[in-house]
Amino acid sequence: MLEYFALFLVFFVFLVVFYGIIVIHDIPYEIAVHRNHPQQDAIHVAGWISLFTLGAIWPFLWIWATLNRDAIHGKDLSSNKEIDALTTQVDSLKVEFNELKQQLNKED
Structure with missing residues (x-):
């Protein structure tokens, strides 16, 4: 019985970590949507690509998502x-x- 519980726990932890990684890599896209960034689709695609590069480009996506100059200066065109x-x-x-x-x- 304890083996089944341990197996369930391993699968549960695996699924939570897997889902967590996807959600974390989607944060720049959510920032872009919130700030109404004109290139939010490209940021979303780059976020998925960053999953395959093990997050190497993810910090740059975060910066890119926050660089909407209109939102920075309070001009939401x-x-x-x-x-x-x-x-x-x-x-x-x-x-x-x-x-x-x-x-x-x-x-x-």
């Missing part, structure tokens, strides 16, 4: 909330300008 708000404001100003122009033309 992919979120268009500010752009959409400005576009809406410009459109409303255009409508107001056209109404004022029509009123001036009617007075003449």
